[in-house]
Amino acid sequence: MDCVEIFIQALKGICDSFHGFLYIPVLITECVKGFLGFESKRKREDSTILDSLKRTLIYNGIFTVLIVPVIYILFPVCYYILSMTNHENFILSITSVFYCIGIIFRIFPVQIYRLGHFYLFQDIAEDVHKLKNGKPQGWESVQVRFADMAFNFVVQFFYGTQLLTISLLPTIWSICFPNTKLHFVPDEWFLQLIILILTSIWYSLCLFEYKWYYFTWNLHRRLGYIEKNWPYFIGFSFFYAVVTTYSDSYCVNALIAGYLFPFYLISTYHSEPEEDVRICSIPFFQPAVMITNFLIKRISMGTTSNNHISTPTLKK
Template sequence: MDIKNYITAVGRGLFDSFRGIRTLFTMDKEMNDRMLSRLSPSHATTPIRRRTSDIQDNTPVRALKKHEESKVLSRTIQCCFFNGGTFLFSIILFEYGLLPFINFVLQFIFGKESFMGKIVWSWIEPMLSIIFKTMWVLPLFVLSKIVNCLWFQDIADTAYRYSRGRPQFMQSLSKLLADLIFSIVVQALFLVQAMLVEYIPIFWVGYCLSVIHMSLLYSLYAFEYKWINMGWELHHRLSYIETNWPYFIGFGLPLTIFTQLPESCIISACIFSITFPIFIISANEASPITGICDYPMHLFSPVIKVSNFMLNRTIGSKKPMAGPSKPHVR
């Protein structure tokens, strides 16, 4: 085992996780230029011809704007505005603006050290928090999950077409749906496993194992859009991560750190939704370092077995999914 190769793979993963930042600002222009050239190669010959063509009703430019214009940057800005500007800002405003202001008013009315003021505040503060979370945070959180899924998929599909061309989906729709359902179950159980290992009595062992779990899980989140478009089944995707785990630990580490900084799970989810589009684009542009691991890290095997058991009990007796096997090199 060459430690230098492992460190290099982790460093390459870290570097590749930020590649999407540069690509984000150039992708739309290059994608739209490609589409224009396919619609009319002679369209972009001169600025005069381009302006004249724009005036007409059935020009390639109008067709592009109406149907196929790439909007990755705008989708990413929408994610930032919706999750950060609307959702996260409202939570921060409530926690650090409205509640302290009401507390200040009560102290002004009853006195700073007044026993009555403290009693009133002990009733008002939890009541306002419950109302705010029930009437605003929870509905908006559910809505954000749905909207983010649509926007993430749009960003991922455009990024894939930008770097690799037309997606190659699985041949059977039922097979694709079964793969997606099983993937959701596996990811949910793996998240539970990541939380459980953190309770190992030796603190640093538990913490490091939890960080490794979350880094691999976030890498799976980011690369899964690309791999599904490539036609890879779940066992292939998991096996590829387990076999090349140093690279994927490095790739998912920044997102793990970003989401673990806040204590609130809601704020952590907001930060994830704001930054995740960058990692989707980075995953499409990445070239993982492979073939350096002598020993795969079989962290997904336990949740595969549990998932098979759960689905067999709930859906019926079907052929269980095999554990991750060594993937074919593509």
């Protein structure tokens, strides 16, 4: 494995990830001109992209204004009022709910925003795709498209669970075996670096799948392409992973992820990973794919015995 080649590809991914942020000064200029009453003069092909970006940022701002007071004012006030009562079981239930919400935000900060802003991000991807590659290609059928989306959702869910398990491994071990030391776990800084690398790979899949969706790439091809060119995709999303996991507040991480996502999404259309790289492939998604295939086979066996209908598995 060529370490120089790995470094070059990672550096290329970092550089390509900043292309979308070139729209920020353009957006600021447009907003200032609109505020001062000057007529906007912009290229027709960039017009729809800028409009989609502004619409996404406005919705993000509205979401921030609504969610931040709830998280930082309403929830603490309600918890304080409930703590003054004697209903300990109810308080424990509320605390458990808040804890589960925190875990969800910790695992899926980007996925939560993608779910809430699916059509907004889809509009940006479609506008950029039309500008760069013309009219998007169509899938073979609706069934194939939805099957691929379902597989994608399940694989990403198990990948997120896998990532959370790795991050909580020292805590889980200390709870299960309080008097023993987990010798095979690396130092904390190294463990955090591994988590950042795995998160970067995951975020690259989330970002590039909009582009590859319009190229009608199935999930098997998307995962294989990332695993083959992993240095580039780690570099592409590394800073995104850092800024969305830096804060101790999972809500703040999700808000940051939402504001940066559309600019990284545009950057994917300016990316050019090297096709012929002399780097071995790393199966980052293999555990998640194996679990998904196992569940699909179990469901298929039950469905076949009842209705004589088989369910396809995800080849990896």
